[in-house]
Amino acid sequence: MILLPVVALIQLFICNANCFMDWPLFSRLSQNAIFHATFTDEDTGDVFFVKEYIIETGVLTSKIEVTSKRGKAEVYYSDDGLNGLGEYQRLVIQDGRCDIYTYNIFWDQKLLDTEKPLTNLVLLLGPSLLYRINDQEPDWEQGKDQNVRGVLLKSVRARIDRNINVTYYYKSLGHDDSNDLEKPRRIVLEGVDPLGSIKAKDEKLIIDLHLQLETYDSLEKLVEVTPGIGCPIYLSKARPFPKLKTRRISMIIQETINGVSKSSTKEEFYVNEDEAILRHISPSSGINAVYDYNLGLAYTLKDSKCSISPLGDKAPWLNEKSHLSLDHFLWLNVPLKYLGQIYLDYQSKYVVKAWEAVEYNLTLNGVQYDKVVTTLYFVDGHESDTFEGYNLVGADRNCYTRNSKNGYTLVQVINRKFYDTKAVILDTDSTGKFPLDQCFPDLNSKVTLAYHLKYIEKVERTESFLYQFRQNFKNQILINHKISPLRVLNIDFVFNSKDIVVYVTFSDTPKIEDSLKKEKMTINSNYLKKFATYSFESENECLQFQGKMIGKIRKVIYCNIPGSSSKCYRIEKEDKIIEDKINGYNCSIFDVPLDNLNRIDQELQLKQIYPQMIKKNIKSIELAKNTFKIIKVIDVTKSDEATGLMPFTLSHTQAKLNDLNGATQLINGKNLGDCYRSCVRAGQSLCQSFSFCEHPDRSFCMATNTLSDQLTSDDIVKDYSCNIYSKNYLLDYFKIRERRFRISPSIAQKMPLQTCAAECHSTNDCYSFQYCNGLCTFAGYYTDSSTQHYTDCDIYSPKKSHLYRMTGHQISTETIHTEINLNMDQCASLCYDWKAGDETCQSFGYCFVGETSSTCFLSKHAANDDRTTIVDNSTCYTYELNSIDRYANKQNIAKASRNLTSGQAVGIVFSLAFVGLVVGLLTQKLALKIKCNKKFQNFNQFSWSRQSDVDDN
Numbered sequence: 037m038i039l040l041p042v043v044a045l046i047q048l049f050i051c052n053a054n055c056f057m058d059w060p061l062f063s064r065l066s067q068n069a070i071f072h073a074t075f076t077d078e079d080t081g082d083v084f085f086v087k088e089y090i091i092e093t094g095v096l097t098s099k100i101e102v103t104s105k106r107g108k109a110e111v112y113y114s115d116d117g118l119n120g121l122g123e124y125q126r127l128v129i130q131d132g133r134c135d136i137y138t139y140n141i142f143w144d145q146k147l148l149d150t151e152k153p154l155t156n157l158v159l160l161l162g163p164s165l166l167y168r169i170n171d172q173e174p175d176w177e178q179g180k181d182q183n184v185r186g187v188l189l190k191s192v193r194a195r196i197d198r199n200i201n202v203t204y205y206y207k208s209l210g211h212d213d214s215n216d217l218e219k220p221r222r223i224v225l226e227g228v229d230p231l232g233s234i235k236a237k238d239e240k241l242i243i244d245l246h247l248q249l250e251t252y253d254s255l256e257k258l259v260e261v262t263p264g265i266g267c268p269i270y271l272s273k274a275r276p277f278p279k280l281k282t283r284r285i286s287m288i289i290q291e292t293i294n295g296v297s298k299s300s301t302k303e304e305f306y307v308n309e310d311e312a313i314l315r316h317i318s319p320s321s322g323i324n325a326v327y328d329y330n331l332g333l334a335y336t337l338k339d340s341k342c343s344i345s346p347l348g349d350k351a352p353w354l355n356e357k358s359h360l361s362l363d364h365f366l367w368l369n370v371p372l373k374y375l376g377q378i379y380l381d382y383q384s385k386y387v388v389k390a391w392e393a394v395e396y397n398l399t400l401n402g403v404q405y406d407k408v409v410t411t412l413y414f415v416d417g418h419e420s421d422t423f424e425g426y427n428l429v430g431a432d433r434n435c436y437t438r439n440s441k442n443g444y445t446l447v448q449v450i451n452r453k454f455y456d457t458k459a460v461i462l463d464t465d466s467t468g469k470f471p472l473d474q475c476f477p478d479l480n481s482k483v484t485l486a487y488h489l490k491y492i493e494k495v496e497r498t499e500s501f502l503y504q505f506r507q508n509f510k511n512q513i514l515i516n517h518k519i520s521p522l523r524v525l526n527i528d529f530v531f532n533s534k535d536i537v538v539y540v541t542f543s544d545t546p547k548i549e550d551s552l553k554k555e556k557m558t559i560n561s562n563y564l565k566k567f568a569t570y571s572f573e574s575e576n577e578c579l580q581f582q583g584k585m586i587g588k589i590r591k592v593i594y595c596n597i598p599g600s601s602s603k604c605y606r607i608e609k610e611d612k613i614i615e616d617k618i619n620g621y622n623c624s625i626f627d628v629p630l631d632n633l634n635r636i637d638q639e640l641q642l643k644q645i646y647p648q649m650i651k652k653n654i655k656s657i658e659l660a661k662n663t664f665k666i667i668k669v670i671d672v673t674k675s676d677e678a679t680g681l682m683p684f685t686l687s688h689t690q691a692k693l694n695d696l697n698g699a700t701q702l703i704n705g706k707n708l709g710d711c712y713r714s715c716v717r718a719g720q721s722l723c724q725s726f727s728f729c730e731h732p733d734r735s736f737c738m739a740t741n742t743l744s745d746q747l748t749s750d751d752i753v754k755d756y757s758c759n760i761y762s763k764n765y766l767l768d769y770f771k772i773r774e775r776r777f778r779i780s781p782s783i784a785q786k787m788p789l790q791t792c793a794a795e796c797h798s799t800n801d802c803y804s805f806q807y808c809n810g811l812c813t814f815a816g817y818y819t820d821s822s823t824q825h826y827t828d829c830d831i832y833s834p835k836k837s838h839l840y841r842m843t844g845h846q847i848s849t850e851t852i853h854t855e856i857n858l859n860m861d862q863c864a865s866l867c868y869d870w871k872a873g874d875e876t877c878q879s880f881g882y883c884f885v886g887e888t889s890s891t892c893f894l895s896k897h898a899a900n901d902d903r904t905t906i907v908d909n910s911t912c913y914t915y916e917l918n919s920i921d922r923y924a925n926k927q928n929i930a931k932a933s934r935n936l937t938s939g940q941a942v943g944i945v946f947s948l949a950f951v952g953l954v955v956g957l958l959t960q961k962l963a964l965k966i967k968c969n970k971k972f973q974n975f976n977q978f979s980w981s982r983q984s985d986v987d988d989n
Contacts, residue, residue, distance in 0.1 A: 131443030200227035266394030272376030295448030578604035583637025687744035692758035711737035863892035
């Protein structure tokens, strides 16, 4: 017994001098290297297919891939102890696990359950073991020649340790065999692990080298740890996780789920964490939804019908405080570590930087997993407005369960690809996707207030900053009043020389009991005794009372108690409710998953909004260098001012369209809102006006393509249960006050303003119209240079900005037209209808120049077109059509007749260069003027052409 420690000391001494692990790591290697080999255990016949990749960058790092009938494994090591992985350690991935193996006299774990110590040792060293052997310069003895894989090879033999013999088989290529020994075709190891057990049996391991390549090619991406497994450490030097710069973001996410169930979706999201709003557009399902996390409501638009429902416990992306979280939405709410640079797609060599996190015992979407690994992929993006220095391009979430071998089995993979990710600067970048006024067709469900603002100090043209002004004004309302942002349906402006009138339309909100998910249950009476009890006459009173109480709340229970008043209870945390169908109380259970009952209770009701605005009036508001004082606030809901803001107007009472004259068509609709949405969906070719009838036995709608003021007595039938409505096309236009065209583009005709708007809308060649004291004149594009100030006239140009999305600050240097002093709406309108010969406007740039002007650039290329040169400018924004509107625009341009010849297009003069807008970029000013090609006798004959600028008189 005394001799055993002595023997162990002798072995340790020998190994410190000679064993594989103590030999230097590749002291001769000055390049990167690749090995392909097979390791064969001659005794058992087990074959291991091995690949090894080594990079030499001053620090040697290696990845070994091992495949056999036992399974697959990956082994990683480095010689600098980076991130805590020492020279005598290996990072090993196998069976869904990632562990650190440590060598201390022998390896503490077995690769692929290998029982043989020498085989286990050599697999963890890889084929590059030959570098360690060659570095020792063994005392070789010539051996017998042998045929290996059909090739006659020479051999040499040496004892490299008192327990191990090594034989090299090599192809002799010259007189000096020492060079040939650097690349043997086969290596045979015989003996036992130098530091293995004294009782270890002899092993014979045959290593056939199929590829040994030293190269200067970059292999860094191939030796990084495989993502999706989750490791305690990684080999790359740690990097801080990219900082998210905004809490308002929009993106398109293509998500693929592979597991027990499979699915693939491509959906558009707008997430506004600041206002607790999420917009979700799903083209595949046809659903367009908006989630209001303030009030716990879901607005869903499908088949032109809007439904409002409680958001309930299925509200996505909640944090631990039950609030909408952008971090949860993007999977940032985990302790992410830097993994390194890898190929996201090896075929395309798409290089990304990856960060990864591991969580254990996690529940996702109601399913419990033993391990979840989240990996996020970024590319460099110095101009990114979402993450500092990076753009998010992809993400994976691998979900595992434990298996019988104490490893992990991959049961589900969620893969995300991100497109068009950008910060949402203004609400108008997203509100056009789903205007919520469609959910409130009833005039009694809305209130419109007119805020009269007076300039205190006017420095800049407020019209040029219309969108920023709208955002600032909305923010002031939300800061000072408990109103959910989604209830602000619309903000319109009327600019006068000395003041501004801001029209704000607010929607109603559901009753508190309709804002929560409700469930009926017969509850055990003893279960209810453990909660505080309150008596109320209605569910509404119960909920309002609980909403005013301080503290967390998960559920509210309202029960009808036989022989007593109804009772009200609150449950503050998740609890299993005990049901008793025989002797229990009939109860309503209100779920409060967002813990927002207090917030719902504080929400201003529709009838409270105007009094609160008067009581707590906003004194002033600033935009850039302009300061305004709010003089008064007026409720104009029932006035003519508000009527002009409604999507449809009442034109005839107690009447309906005549269904016998052949000019009408029955359309779907159970109520007025359904009728209007069906009418809008039908388009102007069918529905300029519609009638809605509500009889005791049925309700129905009829539509016609005739404007309401053009309906004759033959088109209308008296019916006391019906009303006729006409589309308010004036809403499709924005007003440019006190402007007229320098040259009258057409013959003026006397008609009401709304009729003028409707006629222009239905005429192909009308792109704007002028209205002067009741006289309507059709015109072409509105530009600043083609018009002049005139007190008694206004110009109306079509609203198109909601059809565009902002793509960033990169402006194309190839512009087909330039205009100054337009606001963004006017610039979008100009781009939407632009056609010069074969050229159409595919995108536009909108820039602020100095303090008093703006510039609009039209481009024939899309924002991301590789055929154009782009430059960055922080004062500019580029917009292009949303994908869903591109087809409609192409049809619109193809249908319309512009009467512009190539000769006219050539005659356009480019004259103005802006210095300082972009370095080295010269832009051109196109002078646009509109005139009549010929006089017309009716509106359908209207057309236009261009002429040179006319100077101001």
